[in-house]
Amino acid sequence: MAALLQVAGLHAAYGLTRVLHGIDFALEEGSITALLGANGAGKTTTLRALCSMVKVEGEVHFDGARIDGRATEDIVRLGIAHVPDGRGTFTHLTTEENLRLGAYVRRDKSSIAQDFERIYGYFPRLKERRHQQAGTLSGGEQQMLAVSRALMLRPKLLLLDEPSFGLAPLIVREIFAIMREINKTEKVSILLVEQNAAMALDLADHAYLIETGRVVLSGTSEDIKKDEAVRRSYLGY
Amino acid sequence: MTTEIALSAAPAARPARSRLAGLAVLFIVVCALPFLVSSYTTFQLTLVIVYSIVLLGLNILTGYNGQISLGHGAFYAIGAYVAAILMDKYGVPYWATIPVSGALCLVVGFLFGLPALRLEGLYLALATFALGVSMPQLIKYKGIDTWTGGVQGITILKPDPPFGLPLNQDQWLFYFCLAVAAVMFWLGWNLLRGRVGRALIAIRDQPIAAEAMGVNNAMYKSLAFGVSAMFTGVAGALGAIAVQFVAPDSFSIFLSISFLVGVVIGGIASISGAIWGALFIQFVPNIADQISKAAPWAIYGVFLIGFMYVMPVGVAGAIRIFWARMKRKAGSSPQRSG
Amino acid sequence: METFLHQVIAGLATGGIYASVALALVMIYQATHHVNFAQGEIAMFSTYIAWSLIQAGMPYWVAFFLTIVIAFVLGVLVERIIVRPVEQAPVLSVVVVFIGLLVIFNSLAGWIYTYTIKTFPSPFPEKPPFGTHLVSSHEIGAVGVTLVVLALLYSFFRFTPLGLAMRAAAQNPESSRLVGIRVGWMLALGWGLASAIGAIAGMMVAPIVFLDPNMMSGILLYAFAAALVGGIDNPGGAVLGGFIVGVLENVLGAYVIGNDLKLSVALVLIIGVLVIRPSGLFGRVHVTRV
Numbered sequence: 001m002a003a004l005l006q007v008a009g010l011h012a013a014y015g016l017t018r019v020l021h022g023i024d025f026a027l028e029e030g031s032i033t034a035l036l037g038a039n040g041a042g043k044t045t046t047l048r049a050l051c052s053m054v055k056v057e058g059e060v061h062f063d064g065a066r067i068d069g070r071a072t073e074d075i076v077r078l079g080i081a082h083v084p085d086g087r088g089t090f091t092h093l094t095t096e097e098n099l100r101l102g103a104y105v106r107r108d109k110s111s112i113a114q115d116f117e118r119i120y121g122y123f124p125r126l127k128e129r130r131h132q133q134a135g136t137l138s139g140g141e142q143q144m145l146a147v148s149r150a151l152m153l154r155p156k157l158l159l160l161d162e163p164s165f166g167l168a169p170l171i172v173r174e175i176f177a178i179m180r181e182i183n184k185t186e187k188v189s190i191l192l193v194e195q196n197a198a199m200a201l202d203l204a205d206h207a208y209l210i211e212t213g214r215v216v217l218s219g220t221s222e223d224i225k226k227d228e229a230v231r232r233s234y235l236g237y
Numbered sequence: 238m239t240t241e242i243a244l245s246a247a248p249a250a251r252p253a254r255s256r257l258a259g260l261a262v263l264f265i266v267v268c269a270l271p272f273l274v275s276s277y278t279t280f281q282l283t284l285v286i287v288y289s290i291v292l293l294g295l296n297i298l299t300g301y302n303g304q305i306s307l308g309h310g311a312f313y314a315i316g317a318y319v320a321a322i323l324m325d326k327y328g329v330p331y332w333a334t335i336p337v338s339g340a341l342c343l344v345v346g347f348l349f350g351l352p353a354l355r356l357e358g359l360y361l362a363l364a365t366f367a368l369g370v371s372m373p374q375l376i377k378y379k380g381i382d383t384w385t386g387g388v389q390g391i392t393i394l395k396p397d398p399p400f401g402l403p404l405n406q407d408q409w410l411f412y413f414c415l416a417v418a419a420v421m422f423w424l425g426w427n428l429l430r431g432r433v434g435r436a437l438i439a440i441r442d443q444p445i446a447a448e449a450m451g452v453n454n455a456m457y458k459s460l461a462f463g464v465s466a467m468f469t470g471v472a473g474a475l476g477a478i479a480v481q482f483v484a485p486d487s488f489s490i491f492l493s494i495s496f497l498v499g500v501v502i503g504g505i506a507s508i509s510g511a512i513w514g515a516l517f518i519q520f521v522p523n524i525a526d527q528i529s530k531a532a533p534w535a536i537y538g539v540f541l542i543g544f545m546y547v548m549p550v551g552v553a554g555a556i557r558i559f560w561a562r563m564k565r566k567a568g569s570s571p572q573r574s575g
Numbered sequence: 576m577e578t579f580l581h582q583v584i585a586g587l588a589t590g591g592i593y594a595s596v597a598l599a600l601v602m603i604y605q606a607t608h609h610v611n612f613a614q615g616e617i618a619m620f621s622t623y624i625a626w627s628l629i630q631a632g633m634p635y636w637v638a639f640f641l642t643i644v645i646a647f648v649l650g651v652l653v654e655r656i657i658v659r660p661v662e663q664a665p666v667l668s669v670v671v672v673f674i675g676l677l678v679i680f681n682s683l684a685g686w687i688y689t690y691t692i693k694t695f696p697s698p699f700p701e702k703p704p705f706g707t708h709l710v711s712s713h714e715i716g717a718v719g720v721t722l723v724v725l726a727l728l729y730s731f732f733r734f735t736p737l738g739l740a741m742r743a744a745a746q747n748p749e750s751s752r753l754v755g756i757r758v759g760w761m762l763a764l765g766w767g768l769a770s771a772i773g774a775i776a777g778m779m780v781a782p783i784v785f786l787d788p789n790m791m792s793g794i795l796l797y798a799f800a801a802a803l804v805g806g807i808d809n810p811g812g813a814v815l816g817g818f819i820v821g822v823l824e825n826v827l828g829a830y831v832i833g834n835d836l837k838l839s840v841a842l843v844l845i846i847g848v849l850v851i852r853p854s855g856l857f858g859r860v861h862v863t864r865v
Contacts, residue, residue: 051753053749053752073752073755073756073757076752076754076755081753088747088749088750089750090746090747090750091746092742092746093739093742097739100739101756102754104756105755153754153755299667305667305670355850356846356849356850359610359803359807360803360849362610363799363800363803363845363846366796366799367796367800367842367845370796371843375836378836497667497670497671498674501668502671505665531686532682532683532685533682534681534682535679535682535683535686537675537678538674538675538676538677538678538682539679541674541678542672542675545661545664545668545671545672549663549664549668550665550668551668
């Protein structure tokens with residue numbers, strides 16, 4: 001079975017500092033795949049590399065087409081939605097305007113209106129705050145907004161960068177539950193980057209462990225959980 | 238982008254012996270210049286020296302402290318008029334007017350800096366722009382024309398060299414301005430390479446952190462305005478003496494804009510940049526005029542844009558980048574630990 | 576009393592002009608977060624283009640709309656060709672490029688059209704409106720045009736996806752790319768629209784102040800002040816700011832200080848307002864997070 005996303009020999013650097021040294025991984029259509037690793041391992045950079053937000057070498061295939069080297073705006077149009085590190089909220093715009101921007105490249109007006117309702121169904125809090133300036137939302141609400149903005153694209157693939165960062169465990173659990181539901185009911189594949197390995201492995205079907213810019217371990221989440229080294233270094237028991 | 242500037246503002250290493258030797262050679266060459274070029278060129282070089290003092294002053298404010306000023310021509314005008322009025326109405330010797338101009342501009346600049354504290358970025362740009370635009374109008378004001386000479390301005394005499402030195406007036410003025418400039422650059426160097434300079438940069442890059450670390454932002458920002466105005470006022474006095482004439486329309490907003498252009502072209506937050514910038518604003522308009530008599534300013538504009546393409550961080554920044562590359566290529570720079 | 580009323584109305588009329596240039600500044604600020612110091616000169620240059628078209632025998636309104644289109648294209652080209660390479664440069668370097676553009680347009684206009692002043696036609700009737708001599712038809716018409724532009728601009732930013740995308744691109748380019756906005760083109764579009772608005776302003780100003788290469792230099796300062804007083808991120812505020820500045824300037828000039836110092840005093844007052852309200856009267860107060 002062909003993978004939705006296939007990455008081979010991905011290299012990336014910031015200026016003279018090399019961050020990725022040849023990452024290989026694949027993501028099955030319909031799956032949730034997690035990239036795990038410590039701070040500075042290169043997880044965020046990998047996500048950024050997929051969207052051409054950093055200069056890269058290597059090959060990235062998405063949905064049968066080669067996408068490395070294409071402009072970020074064009075990659076988005078293929079159906080990859082990226083929830084960036086730091087959430088990327090348009091802080092001076094309202095919640096609703098943020099969501100409208102998520103659907104910027106779509107031309108099917110009528111179904112956009114339905115999607116608003118669908119999203120407000122997942123996150124009723126956003127509906128309450130839809131005319132509020134997004135910068136005034138709480139951290140958890142902004143994370144919900146960031147995920148929602150990405151979903152407004154009706155993506156085939158959702159890239160999630162540290163959705164748990166800086167949030168209370170209760171809110172993280174809520175967001176993760178919704179992610180699972182979206183994956184199941186809407187067939188959105190998800191590539192998740194997380195430091196919180198335990199939570200990520202509970203959500204994901206597959207996982208890759210990245211250390212200093214290389215994939216050092218891969219397998220199903222069950223297998224990875226059982227790995228002795230992972231358990232000690234990343235799961236902490 | 239602030240980080241770029243921040244890096245460029247990092248204190249350089251203690252001047253190496255070779256560098257000092259280079260400076261000495263440069264100094265001798267500069268001193269020889271008045272004997273090598275025509276009187277008129279000497280006069281132009283004198284203005285370059287004068288402008289370099291302005292640009293150093295403006296750089297203290299804009300480059301090091303991050304406060305934009307589109308109105309430094311106003312301080313230059315104040316310095317020039319103070320010198321001219323003192324010489325013309327009160328018979329004060331020309332050299333004695335310079336500290337007076339500087340002191341007065343220090344006070345005026347400091348006072349202007351107090352309300353300006355509340356303004357940042359664009360708003361400060363507007364306030365200073367307004368200052369620059371208003372100044373010619375204020376000078377022309379009828380209530381004070383017994384001192385200022387109104388639209389006519391004031392003509393002053395060119396000073397003779399003292400102690401019977403075998404120099405003509407232009408040569409003497411050149412050395413006089415050079416000496417004042419040396420003092421001002423020495424002052425500026427000491428100010429910027431020490432505690433004060435670090436405080437100014439800290440306020441520019443991380444105002445909140447600076448405040449938290451005990452830097453008195455308000456005090457330093459007003460002081461930066463005052464000191465910057467003082468440099469400009471000193472230069473204004475020298476400029477008036479060199480040109481032998483002051484009139485309201487010599488200090489139009491265009492002068493202020495030229496100063497800002499000079500700072501950016503020379504290199505933000507760089508002491509040597511002041512000299513590059515001064516050379517630019519003195520000579521490039523002439524060059525543009527020679528290229529096209531019909532539309533000289535269009536040529537000047539093209540030069541401005543061209544400089545910014547080639548050297549977006551100014552001449553001093555470009556030189557710094559060039560040396561860094563040469564060093565890296567030479568491979569002689571040992572890896573520093575940490 | 577009648578002279579006072581006259582001064583206020585005359586102030587509103589000039590204020591309308593400041594407002595229209597202020598709108599162009601707000602436009603470009605919304606789209607690029609830069610204040611374009613060359614805005615006034617581009618407007619002046621566009622007005623010369625309109626003048627040429629009318630001289631060539633084109634009817635006024637045809638020339639009017641054609642000039643708007645030409646100015647739009649000119650703005651887009653200037654952004655793409657001249658401003659683009661310094662996109663990543665420090666702010667002050669960008670300011671210097673704008674100053675460069677300013678002197679280039681000014682000098683080119685002087686070179687092509689000479690510095691002798693020219694009359695520029697008004698599309699509005701010569702007969703004063705409603706039998707009053709307080710204000711000319713052109714002045715009323717110009718204010719009306721400004722208000723129409725404001726309404727269009729407001730609707731554009733508020734209700735169209737493109738307007739929203741432009742605001743987003745100026746605010747957060749990276750996130751904008753991630754939702755598929757072509758940020759580079761948004762900047763160019765902002766320049767184009769600002770130039771178009773500037774062209775309208777220029778064509779409304781020229782019948783009053785006459786056409787010459789320096790006609791915008793004073794106006795730009797007041798427009799800049801108006802935009803900042805009203806709030807640089809708020810088109811409605813900028814227009815109101817324009818009217819405030821215009822009235823203030825006229826009334827002060829006539830009654831308080833005479834024409835000698837009116838520029839200086841008006842500016843002092845404007846700065847006074849800004850010192851008290853650093854984001855302008857209607858601007859958004861920006862909260863800085865550490």
